[in-house]
Amino acid sequence: xxxxxxxxxxxxxxxxxTRRQRRSVSRGIQYAVFVAAVTAFGVTADWGRLQNQxxxxxxxxxxxxxVITLALxxxxxxxxxxxxxxxxxxxxxxxxxxxxxxxxxxxxxxYIEIFxxxxxxxxxxxxxxAVPLAFPGTEIIGGTYGKVALALGLVAAxxxxxxxxxxxxxxxxxxxxxxxxxGFSPGRAMVSIIIPQAFRIILPPLxxxxxxxxxxxxxxxxxxxxxxERELSKYGRDLASQTANSTxxxxxxxxxxxxxxxxxxxxxxxxxxAQEAVR
Numbered sequence: 001x002x003x004x005x006x007x008x009x010x011x012x013x014x015x016x017x018t019r020r021q022r023r024s025v026s027r028g029i030q031y032a033v034f035v036a037a038v039t040a041f042g043v044t045a046d047w048g049r050l051q052n053q054x055x056x057x058x059x060x061x062x063x064x065x066x067v068i069t070l071a072l073x074x075x076x077x078x079x080x081x082x083x084x085x086x087x088x089x090x091x092x093x094x095x096x097x098x099x100x101x102x103x104x105x106x107x108x109x110x111y112i113e114i115f116x117x118x119x120x121x122x123x124x125x126x127x128x129x130a131v132p133l134a135f136p137g138t139e140i141i142g143g144t145y146g147k148v149a150l151a152l153g154l155v156a157a158x159x160x161x162x163x164x165x166x167x168x169x170x171x172x173x174x175x176x177x178x179x180x181x182x183g184f185s186p187g188r189a190m191v192s193i194i195i196p197q198a199f200r201i202i203l204p205p206l207x208x209x210x211x212x213x214x215x216x217x218x219x220x221x222x223x224x225x226x227x228x229e230r231e232l233s234k235y236g237r238d239l240a241s242q243t244a245n246s247t248x249x250x251x252x253x254x255x256x257x258x259x260x261x262x263x264x265x266x267x268x269x270x271x272x273x274a275q276e277a278v279r
Contacts, residue, residue: 059247063239070228071235072255078217078231081145082152083210089153090160095190097165108161115158120151120216127151128223144229148220152213163205167198204270211263215256232256 017025096108115123127147131140140146171194179189199206218233225234236252 054246054250056243056245056247059239059243059245060251063248063251067232067235067251067255071230071232071252072258074229075214075217075231075255076259077145078148078152078220079210079214081142081149082156082213082217085149085153086156086160086209086213087206089157090164091195093157093161094164094168097161098168112158112161115154120155121219121222123155124151124219124222127154144220144223144225147223148217151219151223152216155216156209156213159209160206163202163209164198167202168194170201171197204267207263207267207270211260211267214259214263 093108093111096104097112099105099108127140127150132138140150142149168190175193175197176186176189179193180186184192217231220229220231221234221237225231230238232252232255236248239248240246
């Protein structure tokens with residue numbers, strides 16, 4: 001009978017951590033590990049030797065203003081000219097990649113695969129050694145500045161071409177159809193309608209490419225430069241050898257950060273605005 005059956009007692013629920021509590025505990029553990037690692041580094045590091053080797057104020061003071069007026073100026077000049085060459089060449093290769101003519105697509109594909117696969121160092125050596133051997137008596141316009149711009153441009157163009165191609169393909173096809181219905185030729189529609197919209201899409205990755213080129217400009221030392229043509233890395237290494245101290249290298253690194261950190265902030269801002277526009 002139902003009234004004579006013993007009632008089964010309810011099992012007490014296990015009191016476990018909620019999902020939010022588990023996340024808080026996990027976050028606390030990560031912070032604790034980070035603080036422990038920083039503390040261990042701070043306690044065990046020989047700060048006196050580090051300061052003596054990397055933070056000699058007198059050596060750093062002797063680097064100014066030349067580290068800015070010469071080394072940083074040359075680094076920025078190399079980067080900007082290389083970016084300009086890479087952007088122009090990358091645009092051409094991207095359009096070839098999208099062309100309906102087979103040989104254009106094949107040539108563009110071969111270029112992209114080769115120059116994306118080769119280290120930038122080999123490109124600099126090729127420009128500095130192979131080109132003069134292949135074309136005796138021929139000088140690249142601009143001397144060292146022209147060689148660096150060409151080397152950086154060849155490296156950057158392979159990456160920019162794919163970025164530009166993706167940006168063009170991201171523009172809705174209806175834009176081209178609308179332009180054609182208004183009487184635009186395919187070429188004029190591409191230049192006036194499609195490419196401007198594509199650049200608004202790819203502006204963040206292009207700016208990121210500029211940051212990468214800024215660091216790759218340090219490879220200019222393999223071209224053999226004069227004292228007036230030195231960039232930050234070469235300038236820092238030369239002074240480090242002269243002073244038998246690494247302070248010039250640290251100062252050169254900080255000068256790189258003067259450019260890369262603001263550019264990185266600009267990239268993040270542009271990406272945030274792009275996401276807001278999509279929403």
